[in-house]
Amino acid sequence: MLILASASPRRRELLTQAGVSFTVEAADLNEDRLPEEAAAAYVQRLAVEKAQAVWARHAADDSDADPLIVLGADTAVVSEGNILGKPANAADARRMLQLLSGRTHAVLTGLAAVTRKGVKSEVEITQVTFNVIHDEEIDEYVASGEPLDKAGAYAIQGYAARWIPRIEGCYFNVVGLPIACTIALLAEAEAGLAS
Template sequence: MMLILASASPRRHELLTQAGLTFTAKAADLDEDLLPSEAAAAYVQRLAEEKAQAVWNAHRASDTAEDPLVVLGADTCVVVEGQILGKPTDSADARRMLELLSGRTHAVLTGIAAITAKKTVRDLDITQVTFNVITDSEIGRYISSGEPLDKAGAYAIQGYAARWIPRIEGCYFNVVGLPIARTITLLAQAESDTPAVEKV
């Protein structure tokens, strides 16, 4: 199997490496805007598949029977109080997101998709994350560090923001950006000869 990760995320790169996989990374250049009335689960699953499909289309010539090409796409968002939070557009947007998360429990959703010449398989992971109350000065200090600016929901659970998170329910690695156990299962499904089964 020749595996390509359709993502420029260093967190996803680190997680796949940690899991012992050999792969290359190729980012997909896509419009990641939310569609009208699109639910969060549908949004991350659509983007994961679109990223994987774009990279598959660009590298399909590399696919051979001896070394089949598998492209893995992923997308993560945060949902709090009914609002879908992607990556902040600037510091003010990061502050808005962190103020929303402060003192609440939110959901982190990651859609994953794997594409081969024969099929596309998809999955979704959801983790509940609880934040303590964050003061204005703490939010300002965190934003000035630059860490929140390229993260869904404007925080990294594996970084400074860990100090505000007393509890999670679900997969920790999903919050980092890739639910590893589900991803390994998905890649095995992509490589198998059994037909794809749609997730409900």
């Protein structure tokens, strides 16, 4: 049995698209960054904590016949050393988009698979290049509401695609779940259960 420890509709869609059977149960955690915590360590820690929190709720349901795996994920956008999570409001979204305009930034997704045998985790990194975005375009995009629940205040699969001439790495990572890395991590967790 696989549980996705995330409320993200994008992660749900991507995992379904990959042909994986799962249920969804969000972990409600404090997602504040620790002092001096590096971006990769931050997303990896949150992915692990989310998966462990949901695992703890269902540990009694784990059985040899239907072993439990909980998948956690967390994504952050990093530009000029700044970690950009989901914007707090429209002004914050505008600030983030101005920071990304005309630059290349990194999208990091931490993944964790928790089983009775322990934790397997990874961090996937994709470089994303933005064209220069004019203030009027930013205002129009923010007014659409699309950037308000997205890390870095944009959705590569949405309107913001018009500003992205290239990426280096996994496209699905930027959407919110690097599929190939996720499938490999789940296979590793399953193999660990069999040993």
